[in-house]
Amino acid sequence: MSKNDIKIALIGNPNTGKTSLFNQLTGLNQKVGNYPGVTVDKKLGKSKLSATQNAIITDLPGTYSINPTSLDESIVLKTLLKKDIAASPDVILVVADVENLKRNLLLFSQIKDLEIPTVLAINMVDQMNRKGISIDLSLLKKELNTEVVLISARKNEGIQDVKEAIIRCHVVAKASPLCGINSKIDPDYFENLKKISPNYSLYELWLMVTQNNYPDTITKEEKEKLLSFKKDVPKLKKYQHKETIYRYQEINKILKKTYIVDKSKAKDLRSRLDKIFTHKIFGYAIFFLILLIIFQSIFDIASVPMDFIDGIFAELANFTRNSLPEGVFTDLLTEGIIPGIGGVVIFIPQIAILFLFIAILEETGYMSRVVFLMDKIMRRFGMNGKSVIPLISGTACAIPAIMATRTISSWKERLITILVTPFTTCSARLPVYAILIALIIPDTKILGFLNLQGLVLLLLYALGFASAILGAYILNKTLKIKARSFFVIEMPNYKLPSFKNVFYEVVEKTKAFVFGAGKIILALSVILWFLASNGGDEFKNAEQTVIAKVENQNLSQEEIQQRIASTKLEKSYIGMLGKSIEPAIKPLGYDWKIGIALITSFAAREVFVGTLATIYSVQADDEDTTTIKQKMASEINPDTGKKQFNFPVGISLMVFYAFAMQCMATLAIVKRETKTWKWPLIQLFGMAFLAYVSSLLTYQILS
């Protein structure tokens, strides 16, 4: 970022096409962090405004006003109140929806009063004709005393005008307020407020008083004076109400002169769609049908590219082994790194499909209808209709899901949602489930069209949701937190999803996931490989011990080699670790090799598959490079002489993975969102206990 770049804050009501405009302005030139250590509050993007002028655009969360009622919205207030000098914007770009300009202008009027140069972009103007709307642009510019641009972000129209307006606006460094809040409400009161400091606009001072949020630059003296205004709370509330009414009056005056709607044209598709999608019976039926389709396609559509990827990595390991000279480095590649990376890459198809569906549900406006349908039900369990969004997007990844709880204004409802979200079946569980289902459930169709394997997967998703709901119920009864619950959500217009927005979202999220999880998996597989190919004296003498032991038995050379390999693994460092926990996991049906995978997958669940792949690769004969699935299918339990991954073990493992909190990244994000280690630790131990007990019961009953 260079010094001359204009810092722009992008603000607007939710569902105004803010994201579309951001994507048009910045292209794929965006930066978002979804993993710990990276700040996630804001999305940043670079835009070329002209040949000589660049801009850094901050995409702020959608909000209806700068008076925040949720954590999400308070980010907007903090950015605007210059809490963080480096991020304080030079120009504010407000996006408004042409159809509901009146309400969108409320936010604009508040921002204008901050006296920061502001550009108003009125979006979706391509809809104007159809909705019977006409605007007197030049008069509107004059009345609002600011740069106004008509755009259609989805159609990429007017973007150049926005860029030019920003540059013009930037030159006029100072801007004047729109409404001014003092005169109509209580002139004396606001006169006294203004006297406190000349360094801030009156509206900024008013926000400090009403929102109890102060910039770093405020002096102690100024703050004390501001605090004296806070004493009369009912008066503050009353004035805030009056302020809002006054703003709407001013906006109405302006719009009367500049904005005309021919209401006879306004009847549209939305009411007809709403009659079905929010219907008492059809609404729910459609919702569950959509869920069914999503989970069926995760299994059905994704299986083709997944088998393909699995095969490619097996080939790759084979090829590498045959073309490189034998040695430690080749072993590291073929037994550690390649199967490790394969374990991540293999489930890109499933994650991408899941993110695709979620992006489409949000883009079309359907998600708000689900919130409406589910609020009453979720409330019974101490949550909020808005908790549905984290619970659904938790099926992709718990991390963005937990961040999505920021829109819930009640702390108790939000905390419960955060605590139970990790129960929903995230995509990291998918490879574990996928491989176990493929091993123990036959690939048949029931009723002619339902894939049995897909159906089992759906049951696992249902188990995830059910435990989240049940967990919430228990938490609701036990947590002693007093919090007022308030709920309002806008039902946006239905829209066809924009290809560009959906595409960016899927690429963005999949990338973050693969690189975030990929790093952990790659590091762990190298460590694992090292621990599995090294050990103490017993490991080094394994060859002699085995040969001495089998001397008198009539074994073929091949069998002896296999004995040596498995003895080596058993005596390696990782083998010792696995053996040490074997007594604890034996009642669950697991051997020490699975034990190793359990330990490593406490970092991230998907490591399970990669770990087993690495372990079985080290143990396998050199020439024999097969796919992960084949390796697991041929694994024999030495105690029983039967297949290790039989039905009871497979189910017990799936139950374990359904409940256990095995994700360091999620724990870190919960710590960040709840600001204490208490909640992530409760999650970790509570869920591990639940997982252990349930798997124990499952295995003992089934076997």
Place this chain on the structure above:
Amino acid sequence: MNTIASLNIGEIGYISEESLEIIPLKLLEMGCLPGAEVELIQQAPLKDPIYICVNGSHLAIRKETAAIIQILKSEI
């Protein structure tokens, strides 16, 4: 007394001036102003939450909130 919660689907009311100080600020900001026309569009089971259109905004609110906002059946 008529409130938003007492509307039937498709019915229209007008928010009364007396409600001004009771309406939560957030709703006020979203367009729920005294004098504004409210139409009930849809109800979830048990009439909670409800889906309304007010001042051009389509909103879902809970019954408990709707029940404190008084309305008149004809324009002021």
